[in-house]
Amino acid sequence: MLNNTELKTKLLSFLGSYSHVLLIAMLAVLLAIIPGEALALTNRQEGSGNYVIIGTLVDQQGVPVADVSVKALSINGKELLEETESQEDGTWRLALIEVPAGELQIQIEHPRFIPQTLNLSAYDLDNLNEVGLYGLGEITLDREINAGFWAATLIFLGVILLIAFEKLHSTTAALTGLSALFLVSYVGGTLNPDLFIFSFERGLSYINWEVIFLVMGMMIIVAIIEATGIFQWTAFQAYRLSRGRNWLLVIILIAITAVASALLDNFTTMLLMVPISLQIGLALGINPLVLIIPEVLASNVGGISTLVGTPTNILIGAYANISFTDFLVNQTIGVIVALVGLTGYVLFHYRKDFLKKSSTISPALYKKLEENARLEDPQSLWKAGLVFVFVLFGFILGESVHLAPAVPAMIGATVLLIWLKPDVHQMIIAVDWTTLVFFMALFVVVGGVQEVGLLGLVASKMASLIGDNLPLGIFLIVFGVGAISTVIANIPLTAAMLPIVDFLTMTIPGANSKVLYYALSMGAAMGGNGTLIGGEANLVTAGITNQTNTPITFKGFLKVGLPVTFITLCIGFIWLLIRF
Amino acid sequence: MTARILCLTRGGEASYPNQDGAIAIAKDLDEELLFLYISSVQFLDHTAMPKVVDIESELDEMGEFLLVMAQERARKAGIKADILVRRGNFREVLKDVVKEYPIQTVIVGSSSGDTGVITEEYINEITEAISREYCVEFIILKDGNIQKTFKRDSDWEECQ
Numbered sequence: 001m002l003n004n005t006e007l008k009t010k011l012l013s014f015l016g017s018y019s020h021v022l023l024i025a026m027l028a029v030l031l032a033i034i035p036g037e038a039l040a041l042t043n044r045q046e047g048s049g050n051y052v053i054i055g056t057l058v059d060q061q062g063v064p065v066a067d068v069s070v071k072a073l074s075i076n077g078k079e080l081l082e083e084t085e086s087q088e089d090g091t092w093r094l095a096l097i098e099v100p101a102g103e104l105q106i107q108i109e110h111p112r113f114i115p116q117t118l119n120l121s122a123y124d125l126d127n128l129n130e131v132g133l134y135g136l137g138e139i140t141l142d143r144e145i146n147a148g149f150w151a152a153t154l155i156f157l158g159v160i161l162l163i164a165f166e167k168l169h170s171t172t173a174a175l176t177g178l179s180a181l182f183l184v185s186y187v188g189g190t191l192n193p194d195l196f197i198f199s200f201e202r203g204l205s206y207i208n209w210e211v212i213f214l215v216m217g218m219m220i221i222v223a224i225i226e227a228t229g230i231f232q233w234t235a236f237q238a239y240r241l242s243r244g245r246n247w248l249l250v251i252i253l254i255a256i257t258a259v260a261s262a263l264l265d266n267f268t269t270m271l272l273m274v275p276i277s278l279q280i281g282l283a284l285g286i287n288p289l290v291l292i293i294p295e296v297l298a299s300n301v302g303g304i305s306t307l308v309g310t311p312t313n314i315l316i317g318a319y320a321n322i323s324f325t326d327f328l329v330n331q332t333i334g335v336i337v338a339l340v341g342l343t344g345y346v347l348f349h350y351r352k353d354f355l356k357k358s359s360t361i362s363p364a365l366y367k368k369l370e371e372n373a374r375l376e377d378p379q380s381l382w383k384a385g386l387v388f389v390f391v392l393f394g395f396i397l398g399e400s401v402h403l404a405p406a407v408p409a410m411i412g413a414t415v416l417l418i419w420l421k422p423d424v425h426q427m428i429i430a431v432d433w434t435t436l437v438f439f440m441a442l443f444v445v446v447g448g449v450q451e452v453g454l455l456g457l458v459a460s461k462m463a464s465l466i467g468d469n470l471p472l473g474i475f476l477i478v479f480g481v482g483a484i485s486t487v488i489a490n491i492p493l494t495a496a497m498l499p500i501v502d503f504l505t506m507t508i509p510g511a512n513s514k515v516l517y518y519a520l521s522m523g524a525a526m527g528g529n530g531t532l533i534g535g536e537a538n539l540v541t542a543g544i545t546n547q548t549n550t551p552i553t554f555k556g557f558l559k560v561g562l563p564v565t566f567i568t569l570c571i572g573f574i575w576l577l578i579r580f
Numbered sequence: 581m582t583a584r585i586l587c588l589t590r591g592g593e594a595s596y597p598n599q600d601g602a603i604a605i606a607k608d609l610d611e612e613l614l615f616l617y618i619s620s621v622q623f624l625d626h627t628a629m630p631k632v633v634d635i636e637s638e639l640d641e642m643g644e645f646l647l648v649m650a651q652e653r654a655r656k657a658g659i660k661a662d663i664l665v666r667r668g669n670f671r672e673v674l675k676d677v678v679k680e681y682p683i684q685t686v687i688v689g690s691s692s693g694d695t696g697v698i699t700e701e702y703i704n705e706i707t708e709a710i711s712r713e714y715c716v717e718f719i720i721l722k723d724g725n726i727q728k729t730f731k732r733d734s735d736w737e738e739c740q
Binding site: 226272278288365540543547 | 591593620623634635641644645646649652
């Protein structure tokens with residue numbers, strides 16, 4: 001007789017020997033049960049009746065509306081026969097057990113839309129009885145301007161103003177907006193259902209993770225590349241090449257900055273270029289601002305020729321499915337011509353400074369300048385450069401297999417971390433989490449105004465104004481967004497404009513070439529040149545020059561920035577008309 | 581470093597008159613100069629853009645370059661000058677440097693409006709506090725000329 005221990009040992013041994021058989025058997029049982037359960041669940045959710053009424057719900061912009069309550073009621077409206085909610089694609093399905101006699105009411109309700117009631121006549125019900133299926137087609141819901149609409153709108157405007165007037169750090173401002181939206185929805189919504197804006201899950205669904213991971217991947221790649229000192233070295237070579245000809249120096253620096261800005265973001269480009277350009281200017285005995293201001297103007301323009309050149313392009317590319325190659329092919333020539341116009345104006349504006357003779361730099365200063373512009377780590381440079389080229393290829397080749405740009409960016413970043421083995425702690429710091437949190441919170445805040453229909457209203461008004469006139473649409477977006485961008489931060493502006501441009505793209509004939517998205521890209525970036533507060537790159541440039549008692553005043557920047565903005569917007573607009 | 585005169589400067593063309601003023605004072609007193617540049621990245625606090633650049637090091641190198649220029653100006657006037665770049669809060673860095681080196685006189689430029697690192701009120705606030713605590717003299721220059729001085733008071737107990 002076996003004791004308990006021996007019995008257990010034998011049992012475990014048996015199970016171990018036939019474990020694969022048992023596993024297959026278990027899987028087979030699960031596979032038999034689960035679909036049936038899922039079907040039963042589906043039937044329970046959607047009703048198990050044989051008479052099905054279907055439809056699709058959209059808003060005035062044609063965007064599907066989810067979570068709408070759809071009820072089938074008997075003719076006197078008192079007996080609830082069946083109810084459901086619309087899906088993410090706006091479709092809904094009511095399955096009735098039997099077709100009622102007389103007429104049927106379909107009630108459609110949602111907190112942010114005006115309720116609708118549809119009556120199905122006896123004739124309609126006869127058809128349902130005969131066929132077993134009745135389609136109501138696409139039903140357009142009208143927005144209800146209620147307390148939730150105003151709450152979301154005020155929160156959005158509040159965030160914009162907090163960022164514009166620098167009352168709070170941008171990330172804090174965006175988080176404040178996000179928190180306010182959920183507070184209003186969950187606390188306010190309990191007291192007054194009209195205040196409900198969206199649920200937590202719905203709010204988070206507005207976060208575009210492709211943007212977040214693309215920005216994260218590029219942050220790591222850029223941090224490794226910039227640590228090599230390549231940009232400062234290039235600026236120093238420009239100084240050597242120009243041989244005291246200041247007009248030539250500024251042309252080369254504009255070109256370097258524009259190219260750098262197309263590959264990195266313009267903010268990072270200016271953080272790298274300003275200190276070395278300042279030293280070069282002082283060494284030459286000229287006002288450093290005659291080099292630096294043209295650089296920052298060029299960085300705002302040059303950045304829009306690629307997907308990764310500006311955060312606004314990353315937003316636009318992810319939203320509208322515009323690829324790296326699309327930006328390159330459709331924007332580069334226009335950007336180059338705009339840069340020529342920009343260069344022409346700054347050469348004219350600063351002509352007295354450029355005609356001045358440069359002072360001779362002492363050997364000690366030259367040595368110091370050379371030291372500050374040295375390549376820190378040539379070996380890392382070629383490795384980082386190689387990986388970066390592969391990432392760019394990844395962007396281009398990935399388009400054919402619908403690979404999100406975030407994927408090659410993250411792979412490139414990981415390869416660099418493994419290959420170069422930089423200080424991981426330093427690299428973790430290089431991923432600027434406050435920026436990523438800013439983007440996430442901003443997506444939710446913009447999602448709030450999208451949810452309540454503010455953006456839809458604006459889109460409808462613009463569509464009525466533009467009609468079928470595509471050139472007018474391009475003009476309004478390039479110059480309208482450009483004008484606003486001179487004073488409002490371009491990232492939240494672009495995020496808010498995207499659904500509007502999306503609607504206009506669907507409604508204006510010929511706009512399906514995505515020309516309006518390119519117009520948005522140009523307006524948002526070039527408009528940032530208008531004033532000192534028009535772009536983050538401008539502000540950080542002024543912050544650095546202020547550290548050396550070489551301040552950039554608001555008026556001083558305006559005298560150059562505003563004309564350059566006008567010139568480049570005009571060139572951009574004409575280019576888009578020619579290209580599309 | 582044996583310099584007894586500390587001159588705070590931001591470099592740049594607008595600072596040249598005050599640098600020349602400091603050099604002239606050093607010549608009168610027959611003392612060496614120590615130029616100090618204080619870098620700060622506080623201006624990045626409000627931005628939401630990724631700060632992936634080691635901007636502190638970039639500003640330090642820029643500051644060194646500016647101070648080498650100041651050093652050359654002093655050398656041409658026959659004055660030996662050392663240079664020092666530090667990061668951080670203006671008041672705290674100044675106190676640390678005064679404590680660390682045998683400084684007897686501190687020269688600062690007066691506030692230049694919006695672009696000034698320090699306001700007039702701030703200068704007035706810190707000068708007496710640091711003077712008393714560390715027994716140093718403060719000279720405030722404007723366009724290279726002496727605007728105000730805060731002398732060490734030998735009556736102060738701390739300076740006995």
